[in-house]
Amino acid sequence: MxxxxxxxxxxxxxxxxxxxxxxxxxxxxxxxxxxxxxxxxxxxxxxxxxxxxxxxxxxxxxxxxxxxxxxxxxxxxxxxxxxxxxxxxxxxxxxxxxxxxxxxxxxxxxxxxxxxxNDQESLEMALVENIQRQDLDPIEIALSYQRLIDEISLTQEQLSDRVGKNRSTIANYLRLLKLDPIIQTGMRDGFLSMGHGRALINVDDSQKQLEIYEKVLQKSLSVRETEKLVRELNGGGKDSKSEAKKAPIAKIYKKGAKEFSEYLGAKVDVKVTKKGSGKLSIPFSSEEDFERIKKLIRGEA
Incomplete structure (x- = not known):
């Protein structure tokens, strides 16, 4: 000593x-x-x-x-x-x-x-310093982002500059806070990854979120398997007649959908017909989220 x-x-x-x-x-x-x-x-x-x-x-x-x-x-x-x-x-x-x-x-x-x-500067310094740590769970990061937005009155754009993260990355973390509190606790305790959480966000009904969450834990499902469960729940499962008729999605479409998802901070789905035509589907969680996506598409953000 x-x-x-x-x-x-x-x-x-x-x-x-x-x-x-x-x-x-x-x-x-x-x-x-x-x-x-x-x-x-x-x-x-x-x-x-x-x-x-x-x-x-x-x-x-x-x-x-x-x-x-x-x-x-x-x-x-x-x-x-x-x-x-x-x-x-x-x-x-x-x-x-x-x-x-x-x-x-x-x-x-x-x-x-x-x-x-002053108190505000102290809060901001503590939150930003906390976010830079390497051992944070996704929910803790999301809560820190939300506190900076709410208590320091930062926009997502300003927050992006302060913490050195892409705006789409920040948006992805913030969306995790829309998950049921039980699922958020599961993520904090390490039972679920951020990928699992992002898949479950696409389930609007809280009870159904919890049902899938239980299956993920019981069967140790991967992120890809969880995404499949969510698609089936949302009517895009293997029992759908249209599913059997869909042509395989080319790599260029998959890559493009991934880039759209990262840019918009929302999981963009792409569907392509055998003739080569198709459509993009962009989910949003609220009116605010809809306006955010609209500004990004227009290049106003």
């Missing part, structure tokens, strides 16, 4: 500056603010509170212990980010796992970047 109590020589002078009430920095315009904001400073863990806007609510205990062991050996390699609340009071913006693990091994201080931000 001796290793955990050692201090890293980061921002020692700045730490002293922060302890001086006469140099209390509350805005970027205050004296000495330039020495503080954007620099790495050693802060006492006792002066930092967790972020109430943190979208992540659960932390894997085993993973946390592994991080704590690493910190005990090597210290905190990547500084956390905090925002200044009051004199010697800070709030986490990102790095809660590092914060928790440091407390677990008995560290008294932690290296931190200090930012001066």
């Amino acid at each position: 001796a290793k955990a109590t050692r201090k890293q020589a980061l921002g020692r002078g700045l730490s002293a500056l922060l302890k001086d009430p006469e140099n209390d920095i509350k805005s970027a315009e205050d004296k000495n603010a330039g020495k503080l904001v954007g620099h790495i400073v050693e802060l006492e863990l006792s002066s930092i509170e967790v972020n109430p806007f943190q979208p992540r609510t659960s932390f894997n205990e085993e993973s946390l212990k592994e991080l704590a062991s690493s910190i005990n050996e090597l210290g905190v390699i990547q500084p956390i980010t905090v925002r200044k609340l009051d004199f010697d009071k800070y709030q986490l913006v990102s790095g809660e796992r590092r914060y928790r693990a440091s407390k677990l091994v008995g560290l008294e201080t932690i290296p931190a970047f200090i930012r001066i931000a």
Whole structure:
């Protein structure tokens, strides 16, 4: 445990500056603010509170212990980010796992970047930082996107710029929130993939969604098998007379339908007759979704 109590020589002078009430920095315009904001400073863990806007609510205990062991050996390699609340009071913006693990091994201080931000900026930073993580489930990502749209008043276009994701990708995640809550829980627990969820979105009736969900779990159905079940439920199954007469769909049509789906954020279906004519089918989930697709087709988005 001796290793955990050692201090890293980061921002020692700045730490002293922060302890001086006469140099209390509350805005970027205050004296000495330039020495503080954007620099790495050693802060006492006792002066930092967790972020109430943190979208992540659960932390894997085993993973946390592994991080704590690493910190005990090597210290905190990547500084956390905090925002200044009051004199010697800070709030986490990102790095809660590092914060928790440091407390677990008995560290008294932690290296931190200090930012001066209001509640909205803090929420946005926490959400965007959360989305960049690699271990998120699809529903957690979708909820973070939705919170950015609702609480920061971002459009999907603005959100796309903030998080560096295609708008169609964001739309696909947001559509998952239309699934029955039980199915969403199944996705969060790892019983269903995002592909399964996207297939089930095309079932309008919640009870029928759940029926297919149960079959997927019982029979360990693949995404392709789930999509087939959904098509059969929607009247496009193998018992349909028109199905037997359909000509095989050429690769060019399949590829085109896939490209349309990715661009529009909706699963586009293509049907082709033996004579080469055909039609595209584009599903939408609401009036808002219909308007979104219409703007994309017109090139207005």
